[in-house]
Amino acid sequence: MPGTEFSPSIASRPVYAGLVAQGAMPAIMLADAEGAGALIDLAARDPAVMERAHVIFIPAGTPHGARLRALGARIYHESPSYAACLERFRKALADAHMGTTLYLAGTEGLIGQATAEALAAGLPAGAIQSEHRGSIARRMQCVHCKGITEGVTTDPFTCSHCGLTLFVRDHYSRRLGAFQGVCVDAETPGVLPPVQEIRP
Amino acid sequence: MTMRFNDETFRDDYTFHNSPAAIRRFPFPFDQDSYMYSVNIEPHRRGAAGSVFQHRFDVDEHYVAEMRDREITLRDDPLRCQSLPHMELAGWDFLELVMVSKAEDYPELFELHRDGDRWHWINRPLGIEQRFIFLDATSLPCGPMEYITRQTQGDHALLDQREGNLWMDAGMVTSQADWSLDFDIGMNFFEWHAPVPKAHELGVFQRALKFLLSLQQGAPVRRLNWTMTVNPRLDTSPENYHKWGPEKRTLTAGNVGAKQYLRVELQTLWRMPRSNAVAFPIRCYLLALEDLVTVPKWGRRLHRVLRDLPDELAEYKGFAVNRPLIVDYLSRFDDCAPTSAGIFPDD
Numbered sequence: 061m062p063g064t065e066f067s068p069s070i071a072s073r074p075v076y077a078g079l080v081a082q083g084a085m086p087a088i089m090l091a092d093a094e095g096a097g098a099l100i101d102l103a104a105r106d107p108a109v110m111e112r113a114h115v116i117f118i119p120a121g122t123p124h125g126a127r128l129r130a131l132g133a134r135i136y137h138e139s140p141s142y143a144a145c146l147e148r149f150r151k152a153l154a155d156a157h158m159g160t161t162l163y164l165a166g167t168e169g170l171i172g173q174a175t176a177e178a179l180a181a182g183l184p185a186g187a188i189q190s191e192h193r194g195s196i197a198r199r200m201q202c203v204h205c206k207g208i209t210e211g212v213t214t215d216p217f218t219c220s221h222c223g224l225t226l227f228v229r230d231h232y233s234r235r236l237g238a239f240q241g242v243c244v245d246a247e248t249p250g251v252l253p254p255v256q257e258i259r260p
Numbered sequence: 261m262t263m264r265f266n267d268e269t270f271r272d273d274y275t276f277h278n279s280p281a282a283i284r285r286f287p288f289p290f291d292q293d294s295y296m297y298s299v300n301i302e303p304h305r306r307g308a309a310g311s312v313f314q315h316r317f318d319v320d321e322h323y324v325a326e327m328r329d330r331e332i333t334l335r336d337d338p339l340r341c342q343s344l345p346h347m348e349l350a351g352w353d354f355l356e357l358v359m360v361s362k363a364e365d366y367p368e369l370f371e372l373h374r375d376g377d378r379w380h381w382i383n384r385p386l387g388i389e390q391r392f393i394f395l396d397a398t399s400l401p402c403g404p405m406e407y408i409t410r411q412t413q414g415d416h417a418l419l420d421q422r423e424g425n426l427w428m429d430a431g432m433v434t435s436q437a438d439w440s441l442d443f444d445i446g447m448n449f450f451e452w453h454a455p456v457p458k459a460h461e462l463g464v465f466q467r468a469l470k471f472l473l474s475l476q477q478g479a480p481v482r483r484l485n486w487t488m489t490v491n492p493r494l495d496t497s498p499e500n501y502h503k504w505g506p507e508k509r510t511l512t513a514g515n516v517g518a519k520q521y522l523r524v525e526l527q528t529l530w531r532m533p534r535s536n537a538v539a540f541p542i543r544c545y546l547l548a549l550e551d552l553v554t555v556p557k558w559g560r561r562l563h564r565v566l567r568d569l570p571d572e573l574a575e576y577k578g579f580a581v582n583r584p585l586i587v588d589y590l591s592r593f594d595d596c597a598p599t600s601a602g603i604f605p606d607d
Binding site for chain 2: 070071072073201203204206224229230231232233234235236240242243246247248249
């Protein structure tokens with residue numbers, strides 16, 4: 061299964077080029093849910109990529125853990141959520157040597173947050189690879205209250221912090237790892253457009 | 261002191277007003293009867309006496325009131341002023357640029373005395389006197405960029421240059437045309453312009469960036485940008501859109517002349533010596549349509565520009581919903597006579 065194909069968008073919207081094996085080099089691999097498939101495909105193309113890899117997988121209800129574990133990574137760790145593995149991920153970034161590649165796979169929310177974390181830790185952008193798999197739910201920042209709403213699949217949606225109804229922009233902040241949500245009925249309070257599913 | 265400063269507000273009761281002299285010196289942004297994006301960058305040369313281009317940083321009758329409005333906005337939302345850790349030196353560069361320019365250009369209003377790194381700054385309109393040590397952030401009440409931009413009209417972004425791009429890594433943004441510093445900080449030139457329609461396809465941003473990457477010290481450049489704002493509100497931020505948005509729908513045929521403003525940004529760009537960063541002040545001027553049409557050339561021309569503007573641009577600039585009212589009002593001041601070239605009034 062290839063990575064998700066997104067429709068053309070604006071320049072701030074991230075593109076996920078897909079994972080390309082860098083051979084038996086030090087690697088941190090972080091994936092959630094269907095992102096496991098991207099790591100399995102990566103290892104099938106180049107089994108050596110697992111030799112020095114530290115894999116962190118967030119199953120999110122998927123059954124892919126056993127296949128991923130069987131790839132023989134140097135370290136394999138399963139975590140119930142991104143928040144639960146964040147300190148472990150930070151430690152791996154802090155311990156990383158020059159030449160380490162970060163492979164990210166799965167949802168945009170995971171890829172976005174992990175990319176922001178890695179850049180803040182000083183990893184060069186060129187050392188970060190990503191492949192989108194699975195849900196196209198978005199991680200949205202409310203421009204009004206600044207709260208982040210995870211897993212947004214509709215436009216408009218309700219901010220989980222302040223309760224305003226927000227429309228989903230394609231404008232994206234890598235620093236925040238989030239898209240921007242803006243009040244949809246700001247000019248005409250209470251007049252809301254029909255709710256639609258977000259498309260890729 | 262020769263300059264008089266208006267006692268006025270940019271919110272709530274909106275007592276903002278332009279004197280006849282301020283109307284005449286308004287930087288009208290259209291040099292012809294139609295508009296499309298272009299790389300409209302020119303040297304920031306000194307202009308005619310009295311014009312907004314006379315000095316490097318224009319100080320006008322709205323100075324004190326604008327700084328008061330900035331203070332209110334910052335109290336509500338301190339995230340309007342942010343500087344990533346590597347940008348402090350650029351902040352000092354900008355503080356120096358503004359203090360030196362203002363002290364030289366407006367000696368009755370501002371004084372700067374320097375004895376090595378011991379500086380003494382006097383800002384008479386705001387009643388500020390400060391002794392500090394240049395490049396020592398502990399000697400100022402706040403960071404250098406925040407300190408000087410609390411005393412300088414316009415929004416200000418400081419752009420770091422690396423990897424063949426410009427990065428918006430610091431800014432003071434309280435009078436913006438609907439963009440968020442908190443969201444955009446850390447973005448490169450293409451990313452923060454991403455929402456602008458059409459201009460990417462025209463190659464405008466690629467050419468503008470190429471030009472700006474080679475900007476030289478002592479050779480600042482400028483351009484004018486514009487939009488339309490209902491009520492003389494400086495803080496048209498996305499953060500507060502749900503608060504000011506309803507005002508956009510209060511326009512009627514009876515009040516459009518008084519409530520609808522042409523909002524013009526005088527954007528200047530300056531290469532700075534220590535940090536190699538680019539300072540990007542975005543100075544906002546507001547003019548009510550009923551004042552604008554007192555200059556016949558401007559009334560005629562604005563009518564033609566807004567009438568013929570592509571829908572996408574009216575939508576992006578946020579006045580599509582009010583365009584019919586605005587164009588209808590302005591049509592009364594367009595007698596179809598030809599207009600002269602350039603932005604300045606005829607007489």
